[in-house]
Amino acid sequence: MTTTNTTVGPPPPFDPELSAALEAMPELPSSLTIGMVTAMREVNAERDATDADLARDGAFEVTHHVADGPHGDVPLLVVRPRDAATTAAIYYIHGGGMVMGSNRGPDSGKAFELAAELGLTVVSVEYRLAPEHPHPVPVDDCYAGLQWTAKNAEELGVDPDRIVVAGASAGGGLAAATTLLARDRGGPAIAAQLLFCPMLDDRNESVSARQMVGRGIWDRTSNDMGWTALLGDARGTADVPPYAAPARATDLSNLPPTYLDVGSAETFRDEVVEFASRIWAAGGEAELHVWPGGFHGFELLAPQTLLAQTAGGPRAPWLRRVLGL
Amino acid sequence: MEDLVGRLAALDPDAGAAVKVIAYFDRLVEARAGLEPIVRGAAVLTGAAARLVDDDRGVCVRVDEKGVVRPPADPPDPRWPNAPLHPGGPPALWLERPGAAGPVEAMVLERALSAARGVLARQRGPAAADDVAAVLDVAVDERARQRAARRLGLGARARAVALDGNRPKVLAEDREPPPGRAGIGPTVPVLDLPSSWTAARTALRFAAAGTEQDPGPSVVHADRLGGLVVLAAAVGPGSEPVQDVRDLERARSAAPWALATLVAVATTPSLRTAASTLVVHHSTLQDRLAHLEDLLGWSVRDPSGRLRLQLAIALRRLHQHPEQA
Numbered sequence: 159m160t161t162t163n164t165t166v167g168p169p170p171p172f173d174p175e176l177s178a179a180l181e182a183m184p185e186l187p188s189s190l191t192i193g194m195v196t197a198m199r200e201v202n203a204e205r206d207a208t209d210a211d212l213a214r215d216g217a218f219e220v221t222h223h224v225a226d227g228p229h230g231d232v233p234l235l236v237v238r239p240r241d242a243a244t245t246a247a248i249y250y251i252h253g254g255g256m257v258m259g260s261n262r263g264p265d266s267g268k269a270f271e272l273a274a275e276l277g278l279t280v281v282s283v284e285y286r287l288a289p290e291h292p293h294p295v296p297v298d299d300c301y302a303g304l305q306w307t308a309k310n311a312e313e314l315g316v317d318p319d320r321i322v323v324a325g326a327s328a329g330g331g332l333a334a335a336t337t338l339l340a341r342d343r344g345g346p347a348i349a350a351q352l353l354f355c356p357m358l359d360d361r362n363e364s365v366s367a368r369q370m371v372g373r374g375i376w377d378r379t380s381n382d383m384g385w386t387a388l389l390g391d392a393r394g395t396a397d398v399p400p401y402a403a404p405a406r407a408t409d410l411s412n413l414p415p416t417y418l419d420v421g422s423a424e425t426f427r428d429e430v431v432e433f434a435s436r437i438w439a440a441g442g443e444a445e446l447h448v449w450p451g452g453f454h455g456f457e458l459l460a461p462q463t464l465l466a467q468t469a470g471g472p473r474a475p476w477l478r479r480v481l482g483l
Numbered sequence: 484m485e486d487l488v489g490r491l492a493a494l495d496p497d498a499g500a501a502v503k504v505i506a507y508f509d510r511l512v513e514a515r516a517g518l519e520p521i522v523r524g525a526a527v528l529t530g531a532a533a534r535l536v537d538d539d540r541g542v543c544v545r546v547d548e549k550g551v552v553r554p555p556a557d558p559p560d561p562r563w564p565n566a567p568l569h570p571g572g573p574p575a576l577w578l579e580r581p582g583a584a585g586p587v588e589a590m591v592l593e594r595a596l597s598a599a600r601g602v603l604a605r606q607r608g609p610a611a612a613d614d615v616a617a618v619l620d621v622a623v624d625e626r627a628r629q630r631a632a633r634r635l636g637l638g639a640r641a642r643a644v645a646l647d648g649n650r651p652k653v654l655a656e657d658r659e660p661p662p663g664r665a666g667i668g669p670t671v672p673v674l675d676l677p678s679s680w681t682a683a684r685t686a687l688r689f690a691a692a693g694t695e696q697d698p699g700p701s702v703v704h705a706d707r708l709g710g711l712v713v714l715a716a717a718v719g720p721g722s723e724p725v726q727d728v729r730d731l732e733r734a735r736s737a738a739p740w741a742l743a744t745l746v747a748v749a750t751t752p753s754l755r756t757a758a759s760t761l762v763v764h765h766s767t768l769q770d771r772l773a774h775l776e777d778l779l780g781w782s783v784r785d786p787s788g789r790l791r792l793q794l795a796i797a798l799r800r801l802h803q804h805p806e807q808a
Contacts, residue, residue, distance in 0.1 A: 175524070181507060182507040183503075462526070462550025463520075466550075
C-alpha cells in the first residue's frame with residue numbers, strides 16, 4: 159500500500175437516504191470491540207433464514223451436508239432449484255467481520271436471490287469463526303467446502319465448470335482467498351468470483367479506512383478488531399500471507415472473472431478499488447462498482463433505498479454474461 | 484443486520500420511534516433530497532405503500548413498501564390515513580392501508596409532508612394556493628405579490644372573490660366566478676387585491692344560499708352594495724337582531740313559502756314579476772302577502788315598507804354569516 163502518505167480529506171458524504179436510515183437506526187455502533195461479539199452473535203442468530211424460508215414455497219430443495227476439512231467437519235447448506243436440470247452454482251461465504259455471522263444469515267440473501275432469479279444452486283459454507291479459530295482455520299474450511307462441492311457436483315446436479323465463488327464483507331475476503339488457494343494448489347476450477355464489499359487488507363491504513371473512523375458501519379476500529387481476531391499479533395506485519403488477506407497477494411494474474419462492489423463512504427473502498435486495478439494490471443477481467451455515498455453493508459441495512467436497489471441491479475446481468483446463462 | 488423497518492417496529496412507538504422518524508426526515512431535508520426519497524421514507528417507515536399527490540403542480544409519486552417506485556393503478560381509498568399539504572387542502576399524502584393512523588404513522592405523515600412542502604416550493608414553485616394567499620395579503624412584499632400575480636396569469640387588473648366558507652379565489656378581469664355563493668370584489672390593479680378581498684368577503688355576507696331556507700341571489704358584487712356596507716360593519720358576531728329580523732324569522736317558520744315570497748317582493752320591480760318568479764297566480768301572491776303583513780305588522784307593498792323589508796332581509800343574512808377572521 160502506498161496510500162499512507164496521501165492527504166486524508168473529510169469523508170465523502172453519505173447518500174441522503176442512507177444517511178436518514180443510519181440516523182433512524184437505533185443502537186448501531188460504528189465501532190465494534192471484541193467484547194461486543196458474543197452479544198452480537200446471539201442477536202444475529204435470530205435473523206437467520208429457516209429451511210422453510212430458503213425453500214421459497216417449495217421452489218427450492220434444502221439439504222444439509224458435511225465436508226471433511228483439515229480442522230474437522232465443515233457444515234454445508236445446499237439450496238437447489240427443485241426439478242431443475244444441471245445448474246451453475248454459487249459457493250457462498252458469509253460475512254460478519256471474521257468473528258460472527260452464519261451461512262443462512264441476512265447477507266446470504268444476496269446469493270439466494272440471485273439463485274432464484276437465475277435458477278442456480280447455492281452451497282453456503284459454515285466456516286469456523288475467529289477469534290476461537292484464527293487463520294488458517296476459516297479459509298481452510300472454506301476451501302474444503304469448495305473441494306467437496308466440486309467433487310460432488312454431479313450428485314448435486316451442479317455443472318462443475320460453472321461454480322462461482324461469492325462472499326460479502328469478511329466472506330468476500332475469504333472468497334478471494336479461496337480463489338487464490340484454488341489457483342495456487344491447482345484446485346477446483348472457479349468460473350467467476352463475486353466479491354461484495356470485501357474485507358481484503360489487514361493493514362487497515364488506507365485513506366478510506368482513516369476517513370471512516372467512528373462513522374457508518376464497520377469503521378477502522380471494528381476492522382482492527384476483526385483482523386486481530388483472525389491474525390493475532392501478526393496483523394499488519396510482513397508475515398501475513400495472501401490466503402489470510404488477499405490484498406497481500408503479489409500476483410493477481412490468472413484469476414477468474416471478478417465482480418467487485420463497494421461504497422465510496424466505507425472503510426474498504428480503497429482496498430477494493432486497488433484490488434480491481436491490480437487484476438486489470440495483471441491482464442485479468444473485473445467489473446468494479448463504487449456506489450457513491452454508500453456505507454458498509456448499506457444494502458442490508460437499507461434495502462429499500464434507491465442506491466441499494468441500484469447496487470443490486472448489475473449482478474445478475476454480469477453472471478449471465480460470464481456464465482453464458 | 485436487519486433493515487430499518489424491523490428495527491423501528493421493535494421500538495416503543497410513542498417515544499423512541501417518533502424521535503427516529505423526525506431524525507429520518509430531518510436528514511433528508513438537510514441533504515436536499517427530492518420527493519421520491521421522502522415518499523419512500525414514508526413507505527419504508529410505515530411498511531405501507533405511500534403516495535404523494537399535488538394536482539396543482541401535477542405531482543404524483545407512489546412508492547411501495549419495498550421502496551420501489553410504482554405509479555398508482557387506482558385512485559386513493561378514502562379509508563387510508565392521509566394528510567393535506569396545506570391546512571384545509573385536499574389530501575396530499577396517503578399511506579395505502581385501511582384504518583386510522585397510529586402515532587408513528589401520524590408523525591410520518593406530518594414530517595414527510597413538511598419535507599415535501601420544502602421540495603415542492605424549491606423545485607416547482609409555490610402552489611397556486613400559496614400564490615393566491617400572497618396576492619391577497621397586504622403584509623406580503625409588493626414584488627412578491629407581483630410575481631405571484633404573474634404566475635397566476637392575472638394581468639394588470641383583477642378581482643378577488645370570496646366563495647362559500649370564505650375560500651379565496653382571484654380572477655383575471657375577464658373571468659367569471661364558479662357557481663355557488665360568492666362575494667365578488669371590485670376589479671382593481673393587482674397590488675390592490677387585498678382591498679378587493681376585504682370587499683369580497685363583505686359582499687359574501689349578503690349572498691344567499693339560493694335554497695328555500697335562504698332564498699335570494701347567491702352572487703353579490705361588492706361595488707353594488709352602496710350604503711349596505713355600513714350595515715355589514717354594524718352587525719358583529721354578538722349583535723342582537725332587531726325586531727324586524729325576529730319578525731322575519733317568525734314569518735319564515737309560519738309557512739314554507741314565506742321567506743321566498745318576501746324575498747321575491749323585495750327584489751323584483753313589480754308584484755306581477757314577483758308572482759311569475761314564484762310561479763304562483765297574482766291573486767295567490769296577494770293573499771299570501773296579506774297574511775305575511777299581518778305576521779310582520781307592516782305593509783311590504785308601499786315604498787317605505789319595501790325598504791324596511793329589504794333591510795330586514797339584508798340584516799338576517801348578515802346575522803347568518805358573521806364576519807370571519
